[in-house]
Amino acid sequence: MKASIHGLFEKLKAGKPIASHEGDITSEIIEEFLTKVENSLSDAGESPKKIRKVYNILVEALQNLYHHQAVPPAAFIKEMGLANGAYSFCTIIKGDNGTYKVTTGNFVTEATAKSLKERIEQLNSLSQEELKSLYKIVLDNDEFSEKGGGGLGFIEMARKSGNKFGYEFAPYDEKYKFFVLEIFVS
């Protein structure tokens, strides 16, 4: 299975990724990733508006990985030789039509996969106005999850992206799926 997930990452970053990372996601890695993308887009003469959208989405995508890194299956840790037992990936690529695609991947349990799928499909069905209303309701609900997330990350990504999420839950074993999320910024 190692080959299939690592291969998936290799396939996703084929072409010319602006930045990509595979493995543990730390605070320092997030900072490096963001700086690299910001500088690269700025050097390429991208508009400040688009740079801001991409940056905002990347912050949420990377911090989602940081806060919700499910421990990968033991066999996977062993196969990949993961020293600290954490694994996820993130890559950002610019398509021919000028659209940026951010892709993240991480292990999730069956139960998480089910609730994530429902959440993504719900957000994909909402208009920009509906996303704005939902954002304000969740912003003002005083709740923080135990991991410090406010439940706003996905809503914010949907608002900033203006496009539907692409996603896949690739089967791994009886307990885990590998969750791939695609966010487009056009």
Next chain:
Amino acid sequence: MDSINIEGTPKTPTISFDANTGVIEIKGRSIPENSIEFYKPLVDWLDKFADVAQGTVNVNIQLEYFNTSSSKCILDVFKKLENLQNKNRAEVVINWYYEEDDEDMLEAGEDYQSILKIPFNMVEMAE
């Protein structure tokens, strides 16, 4: 009471909370992984400030980026300021700065404005 001055970092904003002048400023980027840890001392300070505040409290928010976990903490800051106003301790004015082509930042300010009952000035800055 003591003021709070914190230098900004790539992930946390510059903070200047001055009890004497009643000027409260948050500037820069607010994208820490753990926003609660960063904002808790600020929210606690505002609780104490409520006992001494008078006159006008000018709040300047000039953010380039903020993540969604900061957005909840910033709302907590605003709610403390709203309480200050509700208790008639002081007049609170929030100046929300945004760069002229940054409609998303303007909209973020308007989102807060619609939740809160304190006056907001939307201040456009030339790039």
